[in-house]
Amino acid sequence: MNEETRENLIDMSVNLGGLKMQNPVAVASGTFGYGREYQDFIDISRIGAVIVKGTTLEERCGNPAPRIYETPAGMLNAIGLENPGIDVFLNVYLPSLIEDRVTVIANIAGNTVDEYALLSRKIDKHPGIAGIELNISCPNVKQGGMQFGTDPDLVKQVVEAVKSETSLPVIPKLSPNVTDIVSIARAARDGGADALSMINTLMGMAVDIDRRKPVLGNIFGGLSGPAIKPVALRMIYQVYKEVDLPILGGGGILNTRDALEFIMAGASAVSIGTGNFVNPVVAEEIALGLEKYVTEQGLTGINELVGAAVL
Amino acid sequence: MNEETRENLIDMSVNLGGLKMQNPVAVASGTFGYGREYQDFIDISRIGAVIVKGTTLEERCGNPAPRIYETPAGMLNAIGLENPGIDVFLNVYLPSLIEDRVTVIANIAGNTVDEYALLSRKIDKHPGIAGIELNISCPNVKQGGMQFGTDPDLVKQVVEAVKSETSLPVIPKLSPNVTDIVSIARAARDGGADALSMINTLMGMAVDIDRRKPVLGNIFGGLSGPAIKPVALRMIYQVYKEVDLPILGGGGILNTRDALEFIMAGASAVSIGTGNFVNPVVAEEIALGLEKYVTEQGLTGINELVGAAVL
Amino acid sequence: MPLAEKGTVISNHQTGRDLWEMEFLAPGIAAESKPGQFVNVRLGDYSDPLLRRPLSLYDVEPDAGRITLLYKIVGRGTQLLSRYGSGQLIDVMGPLGLGFDLVQNRRVILIGGGVGIAPLLFLTRELVARHNEVIVLHGTGSSDELCSQGRFSKLGVEYKVATMDGSSGYKGLLTDMMKEALEPLPTDYIYTCGPEPMMSAVAAYASQHGISGQLSLEEHMACGVGACLGCARKLKETDTAYVKICKDGPVFPLDAVQLSTGGS
Amino acid sequence: MPLAEKGTVISNHQTGRDLWEMEFLAPGIAAESKPGQFVNVRLGDYSDPLLRRPLSLYDVEPDAGRITLLYKIVGRGTQLLSRYGSGQLIDVMGPLGLGFDLVQNRRVILIGGGVGIAPLLFLTRELVARHNEVIVLHGTGSSDELCSQGRFSKLGVEYKVATMDGSSGYKGLLTDMMKEALEPLPTDYIYTCGPEPMMSAVAAYASQHGISGQLSLEEHMACGVGACLGCARKLKETDTAYVKICKDGPVFPLDAVQLSTGGS
């Protein structure tokens, strides 16, 4: 069989707990706006899935400036979930994404379990969304956010509540700021999660030594980018071994080799966050790069590589 | 008063819970051997304190190779506490350090609370050691190590056991791989800790995509270097606000500006680990750099800056 | 429509104290550019520094496909930028942001502080083309930071300088010179870019004299396109919403912004 | 005594496929250097790449204070190394590790695979000075990786090459050529550096013929001085202790090491 024929038989699609992606590369929540911001640079219909900015019930205006800061091989952000609220998202931003035939994953954050449920109900009623990522790990908001993601009982509760409101695939996004990621992942599974997204940012900070103050208006922020890649890989590896759910893995991915590390460590699909800022066409480049690798290695699909490095 | 006179009045010494250092810059355990390895490059008597390689009761041969790997702005290590055992350390390696008038901090790791106690007793009996750092956070050994550092009750127990065996300053070294660093710090204080050392490495891994295996022989390793600086600063800031103990802060320090960030976030002294590999004279350079800064800012001593950025 | 392009460096050389000029070919971006817009530049091939750096369009010649940047070395990114040699490729996104409104047939004053002069050269070119009488005021610490004189002179506009140490032109604050320089003739419009305390003084003067105008703001950026919501700023303290400098700006009306007046 | 020195780059240029040579002045290090030792080089000014890179002393002229490296571009560090220009400073620690034992008045064979030829040039120079008959065998994939011929010829030693594709010298494995090249004359001592499967074949041949010798090993390094215990390796599988390549090596007796024979 020559390469060309084989390429046609190659399956780059991914089924992430019922959520179908044409290729394994998603762009991560909060780093790609509502898709339109990068439209001039990349054909967004070529991306496996666009996970839109974290959305809350009501509009939020976000944290005081400065909100971002560069760190060695990474960045801190403390956006504070600025967003126009779920209704505006569904009615104003979503339609154009649907028109562009983008696989859209919503990302929701609530202050209470009930809010997560309510958000999910609204999304469930609205056609055009392929899945719901639960942001239970945002380190940048006072209420809600991270404390949900660090307590197994709360994780289970939130997932259960959401599952009872929607038939869409539900993907909790786990916080890495925990002692035992496996117990959190198990709680999510016990609550009925269809897949897991990991990892969100590590909580960090920077000091402005000239002003003798924290750099960020919010003091603390979420660390993302290549700096956190080793932590992300470790947690995905641990969870892949212990919990039988597909994983959407990310944290510091900048290129195809990085993405392959995640897939071999157990991720069924990958998400690119900070990498979009560095290279706005990175998601498409990685999707193509993965396809090339699968072809060159004589594999039938990307799925064959998932967990390949797990001992 | 002109600068020269003022310089004489400047106090760069540090009292870390009873442990006196001539300047606030220590070299971190496991990155400086027993001092002699870097002797050709740096006058080790100029370093605030040398924290020697983690020592156990019995000799340990360490983890299988490969043990280290470079990551973006950081490195992974899984040395596995290779060391000749406490008796060889005290009898063979310590004497030359004492001769060189180095402030030596021992770093000990046990498999059980009793082992920590026994190690401390041996050190207490042996003159020439200024303090004991308790490694309750090593991610690279199966038994002992990190699980001590992630459970507040165990932390308290270990510290109490050690305190009952020695009158030397006892400095538990906290693991960053926890959900709530403040509760761990409190437990250490409740056990009688004299100061806190933070942070040890974040647990991470890397995948060799060509061999489709984890890179490290031990699979997981500790992430150190500039990549982890934001996490270290955040944890030190949190603990400084909540727990009234002096902090020996480190994680990714490469230069004087980095050290100032740590001090302003609440560290009374700093430790340099990976930075020694990058620049073997970095500890001396930073000690001088801090003195210059204190002088230029017209301060009387480094202590004035501790926690200066904490809101 | 903005795009990502690998520009080819034509030249890159120092023109003043810590000040450098880089010329590169990027026809796609050049064709779309307007004064006041900026490019977001990726520096180096490694993960540190990681983020792109926003830099104004100092000059643009669309026909030649040529873009010039004027930059001050302040940190790692600008340091790396200064190491690019001719023929090397440079990874640029642009043009980004909303540029200046271009008035016509007016007497306009452009006030640049330090490297804040950068966006005002391309602006001058376009304003001259629109039959405005353009007066450029440039303030710096010392004469070795005045590297733009030749370029402005070529455009045939009046270019006055103030230096803090008096080594060239008016000795003292640009904003003190401003008052002398602008009166008694009426000013129709003011464009300014520079340190906020300077722009604050300019805005106060403008408001006092009922002159409208625009300024250009800076904020740390990641995406440069409005996707990350990182470059947020409240224009006035009483605002509830944050604008995004990269997308809603960097240019804003002079009277829309509450500026830092100095101190810390 | 090793030291840290800022060397001044004299030249840095490509000499073969992915192969570069850099000359720099570092009199302190040059004065102390012995064949088989290495330097640990810091590349770039930023945090990525972070760690130093170990590179063998390809050639050293102590009187001129000059050190030459031969390096193959394989990743980020070596890529950055290739960008250094003459006059630039380069941050080097060395000489590190234990070098080769230098025999006298013998017939010795030096066997280098690929860029493993690097430590063998300086060694040749010193062996020639010690009245040895030196035969150098160098194997590569193709002739465009044979960049050292001139330097060895200048030292007046026999230099034979094998290339996998036959584009120069013997066609095939260096170790196959070795058998032909060495016999019938007796060999007193063997030095080798290169891929482990190659060195493994050399060691097997040596053991079969009762020839002693030394080889040079590689391991990822951080400190380069024995402080981090990172570059650990069990010489034989049955060993309980790990040697540190940077301090106990990189040179070891041929028969002390169990080498990887290939595969993965």
Ligand SMILES: Cc1cc2nc3c(=O)[nH]c(=O)nc-3n(C[C@H](O)[C@H](O)[C@H](O)COP(=O)(O)OP(=O)(O)OC[C@H]3O[C@@H](n4cnc5c(N)ncnc54)[C@H](O)[C@@H]3O)c2cc1C
């Ligand atoms: C719209 C816009 C246009 C600009 N135009 C110019 C110009 O034409 N010429 C020029 O010299 N400078 C200009 N600047 C400022 C320039 O972006 C910074 O000087 C530069 O990013 C500093 O990078 P660094 O790595 O050298 O400094 P570092 O301090 O090492 O940078 C660290 C981080 O802080 C950010 N940062 C530091 N200073 C600034 C700043 N003043 N504004 C925004 N981000 C900053 C960097 O982008 C980076 O993310 C402009 C800024 C903006 C927002």
Ligand SMILES: Cc1cc2nc3c(=O)[nH]c(=O)nc-3n(C[C@H](O)[C@H](O)[C@H](O)COP(=O)(O)OP(=O)(O)OC[C@H]3O[C@@H](n4cnc5c(N)ncnc54)[C@H](O)[C@@H]3O)c2cc1C
């Ligand atoms: C004692 C010694 C002497 C050496 N002498 C030479 C020489 O003269 N010429 C030459 O071309 N190469 C030599 N090498 C190999 C050289 O060190 C590596 O090729 C180089 O470190 C690769 O760096 P990189 O950033 O380009 O590659 P990357 O793969 O990006 O490096 C990533 C990390 O892996 C390490 N690494 C990668 N390959 C090796 C390797 N083979 N050995 C050790 N560490 C590695 C790097 O040091 C770095 O920490 C020597 C190695 C050792 C241990």
Ligand SMILES: Cc1cc2nc3c(=O)[nH]c(=O)nc-3n(C[C@H](O)[C@H](O)[C@H](O)COP(=O)(O)O)c2cc1C
């Ligand atoms: C500027 C910024 C904003 C983010 N906003 C969100 C968000 O709204 N919801 C969320 O779940 N994650 C958010 N994240 C986290 C990313 O989706 C991603 O999980 C994280 O950045 C790690 O991946 P990376 O290293 O590829 O960026 C944000 C990250 C960044 C950098």
Ligand SMILES: Cc1cc2nc3c(=O)[nH]c(=O)nc-3n(C[C@H](O)[C@H](O)[C@H](O)COP(=O)(O)O)c2cc1C
């Ligand atoms: C190679 C290596 C070995 C280490 N060994 C020890 C050890 O034996 N005991 C210990 O408490 N910490 C050990 N550490 C952790 C360091 O002391 C330090 O806490 C950590 O590396 C973070 O600081 P850094 O980023 O400055 O390196 C080791 C770190 C490295 C890189």
Ligand code: FES
């Ligand atoms: S830099 Fe991302 S929104 Fe402005």
Ligand code: FES
């Ligand atoms: S590299 Fe540190 S011990 Fe060898």
